[in-house]
Amino acid sequence: MTLSEEDYLKAIFHLSRDKEEQVATNAIAGRMETKASSVTDMLKKLSEKGLVTYKKYQGAALTAKGRLLAARIVRRHRLWEVFLVEKLQFPWDEVHDIAEELEHIKSEKLIEKLDDYLDHPRFDPHGDPIPDKDGVIKSMEKVPIASAMEGDTGLVVGVKNSSSEFLQYLDKMKIALGQEIRIVRREPFDNSVEIQTQGRKFNISAMTANNIYLKII
Amino acid sequence: MTLSEEDYLKAIFHLSRDKEEQVATNAIAGRMETKASSVTDMLKKLSEKGLVTYKKYQGAALTAKGRLLAARIVRRHRLWEVFLVEKLQFPWDEVHDIAEELEHIKSEKLIEKLDDYLDHPRFDPHGDPIPDKDGVIKSMEKVPIASAMEGDTGLVVGVKNSSSEFLQYLDKMKIALGQEIRIVRREPFDNSVEIQTQGRKFNISAMTANNIYLKII
DNA sequence: ACTTATTTTTAGGCAAATCTAAAAATTTGT
DNA sequence: ACAAATTTTTAGATTTGCCTAAAAATAAGT
Ligand SMILES: [Mn+2]
Ligand SMILES: [Mn+2]
Ligand SMILES: [Mn+2]
Ligand SMILES: [Mn+2]
Numbered sequence: 204m205t206l207s208e209e210d211y212l213k214a215i216f217h218l219s220r221d222k223e224e225q226v227a228t229n230a231i232a233g234r235m236e237t238k239a240s241s242v243t244d245m246l247k248k249l250s251e252k253g254l255v256t257y258k259k260y261q262g263a264a265l266t267a268k269g270r271l272l273a274a275r276i277v278r279r280h281r282l283w284e285v286f287l288v289e290k291l292q293f294p295w296d297e298v299h300d301i302a303e304e305l306e307h308i309k310s311e312k313l314i315e316k317l318d319d320y321l322d323h324p325r326f327d328p329h330g331d332p333i334p335d336k337d338g339v340i341k342s343m344e345k346v347p348i349a350s351a352m353e354g355d356t357g358l359v360v361g362v363k364n365s366s367s368e369f370l371q372y373l374d375k376m377k378i379a380l381g382q383e384i385r386i387v388r389r390e391p392f393d394n395s396v397e398i399q400t401q402g403r404k405f406n407i408s409a410m411t412a413n414n415i416y417l418k419i420i
Numbered sequence: 421m422t423l424s425e426e427d428y429l430k431a432i433f434h435l436s437r438d439k440e441e442q443v444a445t446n447a448i449a450g451r452m453e454t455k456a457s458s459v460t461d462m463l464k465k466l467s468e469k470g471l472v473t474y475k476k477y478q479g480a481a482l483t484a485k486g487r488l489l490a491a492r493i494v495r496r497h498r499l500w501e502v503f504l505v506e507k508l509q510f511p512w513d514e515v516h517d518i519a520e521e522l523e524h525i526k527s528e529k530l531i532e533k534l535d536d537y538l539d540h541p542r543f544d545p546h547g548d549p550i551p552d553k554d555g556v557i558k559s560m561e562k563v564p565i566a567s568a569m570e571g572d573t574g575l576v577v578g579v580k581n582s583s584s585e586f587l588q589y590l591d592k593m594k595i596a597l598g599q600e601i602r603i604v605r606r607e608p609f610d611n612s613v614e615i616q617t618q619g620r621k622f623n624i625s626a627m628t629a630n631n632i633y634l635k636i637i
Numbered sequence: 638a639c640t641t642a643t644t645t646t647t648a649g650g651c652a653a654a655t656c657t658a659a660a661a662a663t664t665t666g667t
Numbered sequence: 668a669c670a671a672a673t674t675t676t677t678a679g680a681t682t683t684g685c686c687t688a689a690a691a692a693t694a695a696g697t
Contacts, residue, residue, distance in 0.1 A: 207684065228645055241685055243646055248683090260645060260692060290507075291533040301527050308521045316508040424654065445675055458655055460676055465653090477662055477675060 206307045209276050210235065211245050212254060213306075215265055216273035225262030274338030280306040281327035281334075282317050288328040289321065295328040296370035329370075330361025330380055330416060346419065348386065348396055349412035356385040357417030364414040372411075377401065384417060423524045426493050427452065428462050429471060430523075432482055433490035442479030491555030497523040498544035498551075499534050505545040506538065512545040513587035546587075547578025547597055547633060563636065565603065565613055566629035573602045574634030581631040589628075594618065601634060 214234045218226045228246070232239045250257040254269035265273060283305040287298040315336070318324075325341070326332055334340045345360050359382045362369065373379070378400065387397040387404060394409035407415075431451045435443045445463070449456045467474040471486035482490060500522040504515040532553070535541075542558070543549055551557045562577050576599045579586065590596070595617065604614040604621060611626035624632075 205683075229643090237684095238686065239645060240647080240687080244684075262645095287530075291530070291537055293529075293533065297529075301525065301530055304525045305522075308518065310518050312510075312514075313504075313508070313518055316510065320508055422653075446673095454654095455656065456675060457657080457677080461654075479675095 204272070208245070208249065208252075208254075209272075209307055211242075211249060212265070212269055212273040213276050213280075215255065215263060216270065216277065219264060223264065225264050227262045231263075271338040274334040274340065275336070276306055278334040278336065278338075279308070279314055281331060282314060282321060282324070284327045284329075285321050285324045285333075286317060289324075294370075294374070296367040296374070298328060299365060299367075326361070328380070329365045330359075331365075343418060345416040347413050348384070348398065348407070348415045348417055349394065349409060351386045351417055351419065353386050353388055355417075355419050356383060357419040358383055359415060360418045361416040362414055363416065369414060373415075376405075376407075377403075378415065383420075384415075421489070425462070425466065425469075425471075426489075426524055428459075428466060429482070429486055429490040430493050430497075432472060432480060433487065433494065436481060440481065442481050444479045448480075488555040491551040491557065492553070493523055495551040495553065495555075496525070496531055498548060499531060499538060499541070501544045501546075502538050502541045502550075503534060506541075511587075511591070513584040513591070515545060516582060516584075543578075545597070546582045547576075548582075560635060562633040564630050565601070565615065565624070565632045565634055566611065566626060568603045568634055568636065570603050570605055572634075572636050573600060574636040575600055576632060577635045578633040579631055580633065586631060590632075593622075593624075594620075595632065600637075601632075 211231065214231050215226050218230050218234060228239050228242045231242045231246075235242070246255060246257045246263050249255040249269065250263070253266055254272065255263045255265055257263040280302045283302040284298045287293040287301060288295055293301075318336075324333060326343075330345075332340050332342045343360055346357075347363065351357060359378060359380050361380070362373070378384070382400055385399040387399050389396050390406075394412070395406050396409070396412045397404065397406050428448065431448050432443050435447050435451060445456050445459045448459045448463075452459070463472060463474045463480050466472040466486065467480070470483055471489065472480045472482055474480040497519045500519040501515045504510040504518060505512055510518075535553075541550060543560075547562075549557050549559045560577060563574075564580065568574060576595060576597050578597070579590070595601070599617055602616040604616050606613050607623075611629070612623050613626070613629045614621065614623050
């Protein structure tokens with residue numbers, strides 16, 4: 204498996220998630236920041252290798268084999284992210300790009316030793332679940348703040364958007380994983396949400412509320 | 421810089437070491453396990469980029485810029501080796517190939533944080549010195565057992581040959597870095613050497629004696 | 638239904654890194 | 668010194684991953 208094949212598999216994996224649907228050529232191109240024609244080429248190759256099913260004009264879907272490989276790449280990515288944050292003290296908004304490279308290092312043993320060393324973490328620094336070595340993902344029940352009820356209290360367990368900009372914005376607002384947040388009121392006019400956390404009470408936009416996941420307690 | 425360019429620079433670096441000489445095309449091809457014609461192509465490219473000086477049929481040498489880049493790659497390689505052995509508990513004979521990939525991860529900050537985390541190690545698990553971030557190498561005074569005097573006592577500070585086979589053979593003989601060894605006698609017939617260490621007294625071949633470095637104490 | 642817009646595929650090309658085989662330069666041996 | 672051996676370079680192909688532009692298929696709008 205080449206680096207590029209791995210990145211395509213991962214892209215298809217993220218685009219299909221749970222849903223069993225076919226993924227459109229253009230969707231893959233968008234995510235990979237490449238052209239549709241390049242995607243077509245790659246889908247043919249991955250299909251030859253039995254990692255995706257592909258029929259002209261019908262999009263592609265991972266086979267069981269492809270899904271397993273993709274999940275393993277995600278596992279590597281997220282374990283390295285944990286390493287970078289927990290051990291090397293990187294801020295959570297800087298680890299994605301480095302993990303994007305580290306995930307391609309080829310050594311089963313390396314990843315299992317890393318997993319031991321990190322004490323078998325179940326979530327990455329953004330709250331995303333880490334697949335086990337058989338590709339099984341145990342995800343957690345969680346709701347975006349935007350969908351939580353007024354009066355609910357929850358722990359921040361993840362973010363939907365892991366962009367550097369959003370993560371830095373959360374840092375600025377002093378909102379971090381594990382923190383307790385209470386939904387004070389939802390403003391119907393613009394869907395902004397008033398929240399209370401750490402003795403502070405303030406408003407967040409609908410967009411922000413949509414990108415923070417809570418586990419209601 | 422591509423992965424391949426980095427590996428070529430490193431090969432030339434190791435082949436020239438201290439000596440300022442030109443490195444032959446074939447020497448590079450041998451070390452890189454590639455063909456001479458591929459080397460010629462790459463030397464032209466590296467020369468265009470100002471990383472090596474190259475004249476047809478005259479071999480190549482690193483420029484100051486090329487040497488600095490090469491030393492930085494070696495720094496990354498050796499720091500990752502330390503990480504793999506010290507933190508992940510890899511045996512010293514398994515780390516080279518993994519470091520061969522890790523050395524290409526592109527992030528200055530990553531390497532400086534790794535260096536901090538490892539507490540600024542000065543030598544890798546095979547006793548080779550780790551260049552500082554400006555490419556400066558402080559090496560240590562050391563002699564192969566084969567050149568030590570009868571009666572000398574020294575600490576094992578490095579190995580010349582870092583192949584898995586040799587390192588495993590040292591493990592089997594229970595010879596490790598940091599260990600104290602006394603040269604009992606050199607056999608003129610076959611240049612084998614009788615050594616004493618940890619209460620044991622035994623013979624090692626000339627070849628083995630040539631590949632273990634001591635710091636005489 | 639049929640015309641238009643969008644998506645996807647094909648065709649043809651390019652750059653990087655490699656290879657083989659042949660040609661050119663250098664080195665070695667007598 | 669000069670023929671033979673060796674080393675190095677060139678020429679021409681191949682593979683991978685990507686691109687643009689044009690053609691083909693599908694989806695949308697009226
Ligand atoms: Mn990647
Ligand atoms: Mn993540
Ligand atoms: Mn390498
Ligand atoms: Mn080493």
